[in-house]
Every structure is written in C-alpha cells, then in structure tokens.
Amino acid sequence: MIVVERKNINDILENLKGFKKILLVGCNGCVGIYQLGGEKQAIELAMLINMGNKLKDKKIDTKAITVIRQCDKQIVKEELGPIITDCDIILSLACGAGVQTVAEVFENIPVIPANDTKFIGAQAREKGTLFEMCIACGNCILDKTGGICPVTRCPKSHLNGPCGGVYKGKCETDKERDCAWLLIYNKLKLSGKLESMKKIASPKDFTKAAHPRKQEV
Amino acid sequence: METSNAKKKAYACYQCGVCTGICPMARLTEEFKPRLIVQDFQSNQTEDILKKNSLWLCAACYCCYENCPQMINVTDIIADLKGEAVKYGNVPLKVNEDKCIGCANCEYVCPYGAIKVDVHDSKSKSNPELCISCGSCAAECPAIAIAMQNFADQQMKSAIEKTISSFGKGELRIVSFLCNWSAYAGADSTTSSRSIRVMCTGRIDSLFIYHAFLSGADGVLIGACNRGDCYYASGNINAEKRINKIKKQLGDIGVEPERLRFKWISRSEKQKFADVITDFTEKLKKLGPSPLRKMR
Ligand code: SF4
C-alpha cells in the first residue's frame, strides 16, 4: 500500500495562509488503513489547525470529511461535489495520487497536500513500522528472487548479490537492515529453487520506469 | 436461563456486599453493583440488569469470587448474564459497518481476539462474549467506527468539559485521565475528585487529548498501570505510543509538549502519585496558563 508521512504542521499552516474556509479531506484507502489519513486523523488535523488559529488569533473555518478513495474521480466528484462550494481551499490527507485527483476534479479550488507520499510498502504490525517493498520499476523480477525485491530492499539495488557489505546478515549501510540478498538466498534455499541464484542477471531495463506512465484497463 | 449451577450457588448469597466493596468497577460507577446483580439473579428479576450497559464493565477479575464468604462465583454469574444480554441487543460496543473500512487495526490491538474483520465483507465484527470493553479498539479505529457503550466518546468529552469548568479563576487546569486499576487508586482525594477515571488508558483517544487542550486545559496527565501491569494486557503501551505522537504535534504547533505527561503509577505508589502531581503542577506553574487559553 501507499505510505505517507504527515508534513510538519507549520508547513501546512504556511500553505493555508490567507484562506478562510478549509475543507480537510481524508481518504479511507491506504492512508486510512495505516492510520495516517483516515477520518480520525482528518479531525485531529482540523483540531491542530484550530489550535494554530487560536495561537495566532485568526479565524479560520475547518471542516473535515473522508472519502473511501481519493484516487477515484467519480467518488471524489460525488462525495465532495455538494459541499465543495463552501470552502476556499482543500487540504488533502491522501497520497499524491489522491491530491492530484481532487485537484483535477475541482479546477477552481486550490488543493494542497497534508502528507509527503513516500513509498509502496507493507507493515510489520508488531513493530508498527512500514517498510518499502516495491519501487514500481515496471519490470518485475520477483520470480527470480524468491519474492524478495533486491531493487527496492537492497540499498544498492544489486541484481546479483550479496555484495561484500553483508555482515552477520545485516547490510553495511545500516546495521538494522537485513541484507536483501541473504533473505533471497534463504528463501530460495528453503523453497528448493537455489538454482536460480546461479544465473547471472543482466542489466535491467529501466526505461519501463520512465515517467509519466499510463496503463489501459 | 441455562445457568443452573450458577443459580444454585447464588441462593447461598446473604447479601453481605463484600463483592461490591471489593469490585474495582463498582468504584468506577454507581451503576454497577455486583451485590444487586446477584440479588436480582437470585430472585429471577434480571430484566433490568440485562438492559443496562454497565453490565459490560465487569472485567472478569474474579475479585468478588475470591472474597465472597459463600464462595459464590459472581464473575461467572455476570458472564452468563452478559451472554443473555446480547439477546436484548445489549452489547459492549457497536461497530458502525457503514463507517468501518476493514483496516483491522481493532483486531490487531484487541488483547482478547474479541473483534475481528470478517473476510467475507471486510467489516469488523465484535464478539461480546470475549470483549471486556477496554475500549482500545475504539481509540485506535481510524474511521471512528466503533462506539463504546460505556465511556462513550460523547460521555468522555462532557467529562473533560465538566472537569475544566470546575476550576476556579486563576487555578491551574489539570485534566488527569487515571486508570481505574492503578493511578486512580493511588490518587489522594483532592486530585481524584478532579480526575477522569478510565477503565484503562488504552481507551484514551487522541481526540480526547486535543479536546482537553482546545477546551482550555493547561496540562493533561495520564496515569497508567506500569509496563506489563495493564489489566487489559497492552492498553497502556498503546496509550503511551499515542501520547508520544500527540506530544510531537503539540510541540510543532507551539503548545509546550511538557503540558502533556504520561506516567506509570501503580495502585500502591501513593507517594509517587503525589510526587508526580507536585512536579507536574510546578512545571505548569512555570509555564503559565496554556497559550491556547490566553487568546479568546
Ligand atoms: S479499526 Fe475501525 S475501521 Fe478498522 S476494521 Fe476495526 S472497526 Fe473497522
């Protein structure tokens, strides 16, 4: 899922300068699930903005609403359409795709992001940490690497590994970080596919990741 | 009711009231009195209790059973009643399925496996038989889809407002949320009368904290069971995480994060509690009234 991180509240307030009626729009997709941009987070942010107002003695109206998916034009149009007239700026708690969808649907209203969109990741719930899993390279090699992506999870994106930087299973770039190639080796071994590690991978075609991309569905 | 064993036992009750006296939940609210529950159970007049939300406050600690001179298992009697109550639509919490997004944060946080996302419709379903209404799930739900029947959101917000309005002019306004199992029991009567008791700090929603500050609190104190000591397993740990996040936000916006304090205090640590209060009060005195209060 898409992982985001909240921007510093002061940067958000800076962007809101001069506006009187803010509509905060949360998203119940990825950011909602990860408790980063759901209904509660939208209300929390509205409360923080109200605190900011009080501190600077300003009067700004905040209203929070949450849609099921902000990256869906239809949903955005239907759910926000009726209430949108009542605001002069939209503060979106979605990922970059959501923010842009809202911006496109409501041409004459400024839309700003509350979050920085970081990566496609998965969650280790016990630790409450989100890890990057895929850089969307457009040319998936997980079939050869035991379902573990070295392009993403090896900081050097080695296609043939491990390199000499692995020590006690960890990567030299960060002693907390597992060596992706060691994980690959273990997985291939356990699943009886170690053979595929003997093949040398040739350089990857990164033109498939050249943006902007599109996809017919 | 299919509770013949419990029933036979219940007849032995001579209404001494030791159970109510010892019950941590009876201390929490006037509405919950084990003795009266046994009395009604004895005489088959359970209709009223079965409709009361407070029935779900029983945390199955078995204090009553252990202390009952007649060795009546009050806890199990209440457990039976809980099962019966569900038939009347009396449940510990309600999941609003229109709002639930199936994220499973509730399932993850519940120490009892009492709430789970149904794989078929991706909506969370609670199991009242396992739930002991700690409220952790409601505090974690990003969609505000879970409505606790005791310590409901609205009830908590009114309690916060009431506490704040109880302070006189010039008085420091400290809102303390104290766990009924630990900090509250360790508090002296002056502080406790001004504090908001919770079944577990896990219930403390981030919105409550923001609400307290926006309503004019100078400081907010959370008194939780010690690590590993939370009656509901992990409520205190989750609460601490939540509080730390809020501190960061408060600091960024310009409200001193020191105004929000999270402390581990066990029920026997009366001295520690007093020290925490003194120290916090002094700190707040130095800081002066909350910057959110000076305006408007
Ligand atoms: S935390 Fe809330 S939204 Fe998520 S599954 Fe549970 S009830 Fe549904």
Ligand code: SF4
């Ligand atoms: S209230 Fe507590 S015990 Fe009940 S479902 Fe929620 S987390 Fe579990």
Ligand code: FES
């Ligand atoms: S029971 Fe005290 S903090 Fe959970």
